[in-house]
Amino acid sequence: MASDLNKPNGQAVITPKNGPAFVEVLPVKKFHGVGPATAEKMHRLGINTGADLKYKSLEFLVEHFGKSGPYFYGIARGIDERQVKPNRVRKSVGAEDTFSQDIYAYEPAREGLQPLIEKVWGYCEANGIGAKSVTLKVKYADFNQITRSKTVPAPLPAIAALEEIVSLLLAPVFPPRKGIRLLGVTLSSLERRAASTEPQLRLAL
Template sequence: MTGEESSTRPRKIVHVDVAVGSPAARGVVAAASYEARTFGVHSAMPSVTAQRKCPELVFVRPRFDVYKAVSLQIRTIFAEYTPMIEPLSLDEAYLDVTENLKGMEIATEIAEEIRARIKTTTGLTASAGISYNKFLAKMASDQNKPDGQFVITPKNGPAFVARLPVKKFHGVGPATAEKMNRLGIETGADLKEKTLDFLIENFGKSGPYFYGIARGIDNRQVKPDRVRKSVGAEDTFPQDIHSYEPAREGLQPLIEKVWGYCEANEIGAKTVTLKVKYADFSQITRSKTVPAPLPAIPDLEEVINLLLAPIFPARKGIRLLGVSLSSLERRRSETTPQLRLAL
């Protein structure tokens, strides 16, 4: 497709052929390679379980300084093609190449060049989705992972959405997908049949978004250098958690995910919030705000530990934990001393 009304959203695969985590008995998998996933290994899984499912599994401890350096290399490559870059994490971003610095008209050629440059510069593979809006670019990038690309044209967009299960829609989590299924919505075609009023009544402010994407419409712009109000991650556990250690292990991948976003976008956070949802679906939140942005992931872990410890012994089983960061601000360009905070 041409650069007009198009966007690319390459996804960079940082860890290939390994699972990131710790081989310790009480460690958890932070991220799993595609090869590991074929054995049933996934993020937040206890390392001992992962090792049992895949005896040849290779564990690599996280190296955030290296990840950030490689991410910056990739960001530099993006910037050679367009200033319209919206990073989502250390390893993925939206690019708007409608007007690009190379004067290239074909978005698929831009994606091919970028993927080749990433491979040559970093040795990493990348997948890319090319389409005319952010939602479909995201959906397209999932089609040929970990080392390929896929195009969804304006002509094919509505049909692609129509046959896609709503549980695979970007922005539709497990709980929302389950609710949609209860309402008789299992595919994009089913979603398209619902009126805007129906979707607003059942899904609130997300209703207009669902109404649009069911028709292949997503008017969100690629927003370079945006600072979000907050960034968060949460996970529902297969079995309720009753003690501190499993809860802390389950939180680690979430901590790394939100910190990775902040690192990729050079954002600092002063407020940390812990979300706890119990087996009866009641929930609590606990927050702490520090005087200055947290300088490093150990500082975030320390705050989480302080918030988590007082809720034990738990009054009932815990089904979900979440971590969010707010009071976000751009980090200063000058080097900031990495001082431990008095918490």
């Protein structure tokens, strides 16, 4: 929520003192757990902001939202009993770069991807995370974009395996019909690496 406040900087601090006021003016669709269908139902019931939600009684919310009623009653008051999981593995890690000049050849594109490969792999290494899925993002000069992905059975054992997959995904893009403005690499299907002293074998891709 806070990341939306100070675009493009995307950083904001919501203190406990300011929390209630922040929640009251927040559109209900911004609350965790309120999807498009639930937001539409709330709008039909006259619930558009956190203040509107806070005004409704627990009985009213249970009547209209069932077992989610107590949760909505709590979050309107800044109460969230969900357990904090600071060590939860994130769903994906990615990096991308916009180039000063459009790219038309494979080699410059592959060179431009190398720092991105090293960045995402470095994050995984530093946090003891393995990845099984690799996604290549390509955005063209006209802002149309495509993605290409590959998933392997086991976490990638080394950066060389990631480099090989990225190269395989990139090759069919060339020659491009339009200049390439941006390239990105994302790793997903993340999981904690098990501690092991045995050498890892290279995957057959």
